[in-house]
Amino acid sequence: MSIRIVIADDQAMIRAGLRMILEAEPGMDVVGEAADGREAVAVARRTRPDIVLMDISMPRLDGLSATRELLDAPSPPKVITLTTFDSDENLYAALQAGTSGFLLKVSPPEQLLDAIRVVHAGDALLDPAVTSRVIASFAGRRDPTPSPRLAELTPRELEVLRLLARGITNAEIAKELFVGEATVKTHVARVLMKLDLRDRAQAVVFAYESGVVRPGAA
Known part of the structure; x- marks a missing residue:
């Protein structure tokens, strides 16, 4: 049974690149795309994916708010946050929103595929380097x-x-x-x-x- 995936990113080239990688992999099926957070929520509710690849910075509704909306609903998908690692605060907020992991946009294709499999299997994708940097920067302020x-x-x-x-x-x-x-x-x-x-x-x-x-x- 294929892993059903929605790609949410406001850059068309990023979406096209991710789709090309995923559709070339057996057992993975891209069931929808979204160019903003509001569309991401609508597409995910319509297509009921297993995984949403969610960019943080998007128009209309940012990725963090979209993640919260999706995860507050019954039987939500798992969310993997896409990031350029520009903002630790956003990553910490993504953790609080309930994301199952982070994925750098510059990650190699094999890492993307592994991330999807890990999260789909019910685990969380938390790179120790990313986790320690995010938590050390912001948990200490609370x-x-x-x-x-x-x-x-x-x-x-x-x-x-x-x-x-x-x-x-x-x-x-x-x-x-x-x-x-x-x-x-x-x-x-x-x-x-x-x-x-x-x-x-x-x-x-x-x-x-x-x-x-x-x-x-x-």
């Missing part, structure tokens, strides 16, 4: 507010949350904790369930804003 939900975590689950905040993979967490990947997946699932979080991207935001980790600590 006073952490400890959440009572943290009391529901076991010590090991709290440790897993701290590692998630670094943006590392399950395999890397398993190596850090000297356990198997299956065990890590179980811990991650329990952390997300107990904290009522959608995915790893939300876990990163929660970890910093609740004071579980501090900018620069990782």
